[in-house]
Amino acid sequence: MIDFSRYLSLKIGSILPVSIIDDYAYDKNLRIIGFGYNLLVSPQAKNLAILSDRFDYIKEGLGFIEIGASTRSTKAYKYFLDNDLGGLEFIGSLPGSIGGLVKMNAGMKEFEIKNTLDSVCIDGDWISIEDLDFSYRRTSINGVIFAARFKKIKGFNQKLLDLFSQMRKVQPKTLSCGSCFKNPVGDYAGRLIEAVGMKGFYINGVGFSDKHANFLVNVSRGIADYDSAIKVIELANKKVFDNFGIEMEKEVIILE
Known part of the structure; x- marks a missing residue:
């Protein structure tokens, strides 16, 4: 059992049963929750699962670094830093598991997992990135990610850390599940949310940060609940569509 009001980064949820996957043979109906970042879980959600610690590892191969899917992004970041490897400098600013970051092709601006x-x-089964569809905050991956291999690129780029630090300064420090919506082509979700008056708008303590309009935050832990989060998300989407004709796509993952 997991208490999602404690487990999720947004600290909203109920106590639900969660299975542990320890090998490649698993119930195909199970849904992986990772470490609970950028995630909302309904009180009625079923078939939830996490990967066991067997998939928390980092090892080197010929020309690549293999990282287990349940490895934390901070652990992978430190490995790349300590071994002077480049390409993943940005994940130090992105909480979560490697599996989750790969699944959503996570990134910051033009820097992304792919x-x-x-x-x-x-x-x-190991599948080359060339045989997978990666796009902005999206992949074609449907099965469970157990591990990922990254190109071994010599040279950690310290200069990028200042850029990522500046980007983090505009993000709220309160309980959050990160970006709620993906940026529409040619625009920004935060700008649209602010333009329709939803920046700093909350229902029972959950809503869009007054510091960054696209961040879904919880400013009243213990009062905010799943239904309130869904209501505020749907309201923002409706207002943006009514005013701009844009149907925003959620970046936050909702397990109903």
Whole structure:
């Protein structure tokens, strides 16, 4: 059992049963929750699962670094830093598991997972990135990610850290699940949310940060709940569509 009001980064949820996956043979109905970042889980959600610690590792191969899917991004970042390897400098600013970051092709601006990725272990089979569809905050991956291999690029770029630090300064420090919506082509979700008056708008303590309009935050832990989060997300989407004709795509993952 996991108490999602403690487990999720947004600190909203109920106590639900969660299975542990320890090998490639698993119930295909199970849904991986990772470390609970950028995630909302309904009180009625079923078939939830996490990967066991067996998939928390980092090892070197010929021309690549293999990282288990349940390895934290901070651990992978430190490995690349300590071993003077480039390409993943940005993940030090992105909380979560390697599996989760690969699944959503996570990134910051033009820096994203696919740029350094070599191949992904999906349901036990290694598949080259060339045979997978990666786009802005999206992949074609449907199975469970057990590990990923990244190109071994010599030279950690320290100069990028200042850029990522500046980008983090505009992000709220309160309980958050990160960006709620993906940026529409040619525009920014935060600008649209602010333009329709939703910046700093909350329902029962959950809503869009007054520091960064696209960040879904919880400013009243213990009061905010799943239904309130869904209401505020749907309201923002409706207002943006009514005013701009844009149907925003959610970046936050909702497990109903």
